[in-house]
Amino acid sequence: xxxxxxxxxxxxxxxxxxxxxxxxxxxxxxxxxxxxxxxxxxxxxxxxxxxxxxxxxxxxxxxxxxxxxxxxxxxxxxxxxxxxxxxxxxxxxxxxxxxxxxxxxxxxxxxxxxxxxxxxxxxxxxxxxxxxxxxxxxxxxxxxxxxxxxxxxxxxxxxxxxxxxxxxxxxxxxxxxxxxxxxxxxxxxxxxxxxxxxxxxxxxxxxxxxxxxxxxxxxxxxxxxxxxxxxxxxxxxxxxxxxxxxxxxxxxxxxxxxxxxxxxxxxxxxxxxxxxxxxxxxxxxxxxxxxxxxxxxxxxxxxxxxxxxxxxxxxxxxxxxxxxxxxxxxxxxxx
Amino acid sequence: xxxxxxxxxxxxxxxxxxxxxxxxxxxxxxxxx
Numbered sequence: 050x051x052x053x054x055x056x057x058x059x060x061x062x063x064x065x066x067x068x069x070x071x072x073x074x075x076x077x078x079x080x081x082x083x084x085x086x087x088x089x090x091x092x093x094x095x096x097x098x099x100x101x102x103x104x105x106x107x108x109x110x111x112x113x114x115x116x117x118x119x120x121x122x123x124x125x126x127x128x129x130x131x132x133x134x135x136x137x138x139x140x141x142x143x144x145x146x147x148x149x150x151x152x153x154x155x156x157x158x159x160x161x162x163x164x165x166x167x168x169x170x171x172x173x174x175x176x177x178x179x180x181x182x183x184x185x186x187x188x189x190x191x192x193x194x195x196x197x198x199x200x201x202x203x204x205x206x207x208x209x210x211x212x213x214x215x216x217x218x219x220x221x222x223x224x225x226x227x228x229x230x231x232x233x234x235x236x237x238x239x240x241x242x243x244x245x246x247x248x249x250x251x252x253x254x255x256x257x258x259x260x261x262x263x264x265x266x267x268x269x270x271x272x273x274x275x276x277x278x279x280x281x282x283x284x285x286x287x288x289x290x291x292x293x294x295x296x297x298x299x300x301x302x303x304x305x306x307x308x309x310x311x312x313x314x315x316x317x318x319x320x321x322x323x324x325x326x327x328x329x330x331x332x333x334x335x336x337x338x339x340x341x342x343x344x345x346x347x348x349x350x351x352x353x354x355x356x357x358x359x360x361x362x363x364x365x366x367x368x369x370x371x372x373x374x375x376x377x378x379x380x381x382x383x384x
Numbered sequence: 385x386x387x388x389x390x391x392x393x394x395x396x397x398x399x400x401x402x403x404x405x406x407x408x409x410x411x412x413x414x415x416x417x
Contacts, residue, residue: 178393189388191399199401203416306409316406321399323413327386353385380389 074113074368076101076358077136078351079120079129079146079156080171085250085276086124088304089148093170094119095342096351097145099333110359111366122156124149124220124274133159141165142368145354148347150174151221157186164370166377168357170350173298174225184374189350189357193222196297196319197229200270204230204295205237208268214243214261216281217272223249226297227272234270242266249277258284261292271296278316279308286312293317301346324349 078097081090101117109115120136122129129152136144137159143166147153153172160167161183169177169188173196178186204213213234217227224246231241243264247257258281261269269285269292271278278296285292293315300318309316325334330349337344344352357377364379365372389397405414 178395181394184394187390187394189385189396191401192395195399196401199403203403207416301404301411303409306406309406313406314408317414318404318406318411319401320404322402324385329386349385353388356385357388377390378392 073116074110074142074362075116075118075140076143076355077118077120077139077141077146079122079132079136079144080148080152081124082119082121084123084125086148086274088302089171089274089299089346090121092302092344092346092348093146093148093351095337095344096170096348097355099336100352100355103333103336104355104359110362111368115355120144120146122147122149122152124152126151126155129153129156130159132156133163137163137165142370143168143358145170145351145358147172149220149222150177150225153177153188154180154221158182161185166358166370166373168354170354171298171347172222174221176221176225184378185370187357187377189353190298190347191321193226193229193297197226197231198233200226200295200297200319201230201233201235202237204268204270205234205239208293209239211267212242212265213239213268213270214245214264214266215241215270215272216243216245216247216257218249218274218277219246220249220273222299223271223273225272227270230270230272241270247273247277247281249273251277252280254281254284255288257281258288258290261285262288262290266290266292268293268295274299275302275305276308279305279313282309282316283312298346303343303345320346321350 080093120132133156148171150172173193215231217223295317298320361376364376403416404411
């Protein structure tokens with residue numbers, strides 16, 4: 050009998066706990082929190098932490114407190130799917146994520162099936178939205194068919210007659226961006242001398258660098274992340290090469306320079322216009338800096354995904370996915 | 385971030401890309417035109 054009472058009490062406590070948990074609006078940030086791209090995951094986590102703190106300080110959303118879960122996919126597609134399922138199991142209704150397109154795309158299928166809103170701050174592969182299984186997938190960054198167009202046309206115009214190589218890391222992001230850049234460059238009249246793939250996560254790219262040297266490459270376009278791009282930049286310099294390196298938005302972290310040192314001097318990269326300079330961002334930027342964190346790259350983009358979510362839920366007056374996505378789509382009518 | 389609006393696919397309606405250049409450990413927007 051005593052056991053039964055204890056059990057009942059325990060059940061009641063559990064029910065109370067779960068009632069309390071479900072009274073909160075549970076959201077998540079998901080990206081590479083560990084592994085070689087952890088600096089990129091940190092941008093997202095910092096952005097989400099600050100956004101949730103600010104939202105809760107201002108009374109939450111519809112009077113509910115926001116609870117933030119953190120998903121670590123390490124930019125691995127399989128881990129991303131596992132994380133997506135875990136977040137669904139934790140009652141998450143909105144995911145700010147992921148970072149890598151190779152994570153965002155497979156995870157989006159889980160979110161579509163589970164009725165979870167996904168807004169990626171950083172995934173630029175067109176397939177994320179082009180091939181979305183539901184109406185629940187958004188991104189607040191640009192796409193690689195836009196980014197690659199800017200890079201490809203610039204290279205064709207600026208480096209006419211030069212030896213250009215296009216390389217990529219075989220990922221959805223890296224290959225996708227390299228191919229879009231190559232396409233735009235070719236359409237603008239410049240053909241690359243070399244097109245190569247490399248394996249991410251290695252330390253020694255000297256075989257690739259030797260190949261670039263043999264082809265007398267003047268300009269190197271890299272579709273990939275900052276860690277490998279940084280190593281390639283350094284190893285090019287080690288072999289005495291002076292190459293103009295051009296890459297994309299995955300280099301937007303000061304960690305790039307910690308890898309390259311002076312070999313990173315002059316590297317060009319494409320990204321959205323500096324969000325830290327927008328007048329409306331100043332108060333938030335100051336908060337990050339007061340904590341000793343520079344909100345570079347996708348930090349403010351992640352912060353903004355939570356603002357979009359908050360505004361949509363408040364406009365919908367509900368956390369119902371269809372109503373929230375309709376509210377997000379209706380932002381179009383706002384001047 | 386300023387105003388953000390989405391098209392029917394879920395992409396932003398005002399995407400923009402600019403170039404940044406690395407110089408002594410920092411990067412800044414550059415004019416390429």
